Amino acid sequence: MNPRSAALRLLDIIEAIERVQTVMADLSLDAYETDWQRQWVVERGIEIISEASRHLSDEIKTRHPEIPWKKVAGIGNVLRHDYESVAAAIIWKLARIDLGLLEQACREELRALRDSGLSD
Template identity: 35%
Template sequence: MKDDRLYLVHISECITRIEEYTDGKEQKDFLDSYLIQDAVLRNLQVLAESTQRLSPEIKNAHPDIPWRQIAGFRNILVHDYLGINLKQIWLLVEKDLPDLISKIDVMRRELGAE
């Protein structure tokens, strides 16, 4: 349980960093900047690594989060990095991360990891 709180905080921090890197940016800005791409991809990797370290109990308590897909995404980032579609990464940042941070915030409140 204590470790879960730590990993949830870490996941939140990764998402916050990604939001900071992409704040006020458009897809074109992202596609044109290796610096932003590298920062976003690194934090997505760390985020995905952290989700893999969460306990099965907490994952089972939140089946609405696509834990398996996040783990699979981590494997793509680490092992198939040449095949990464940056336009899909941008969509993930724009569409999926806001929903994920909301759910992670709920989990943190449940565990007292504010």
């Protein structure tokens, strides 16, 4: 895998997480469930995260076994193909709680690429 490509994918994930977290800041589950615009923004951000994660190397994924990589990739399929069964509570929890660990792992990998000079 081209290291620049990995850096760009990591940046895509980090940016999408930041945007999702901005939209979700201080938003209760009840408020999220009734706000279709925020739901669409959050779901789009998760789709981007999902797709970008599919292009990360197995090496990166192996270094972060705490991340459920198959689930990260799979949620995009659910949002695209089985959207009518998406539970707002699951997306809300994912956005408010679970994305932090993924963001941390991606920032570590991006930092390592930059430190090694491979992100240019």
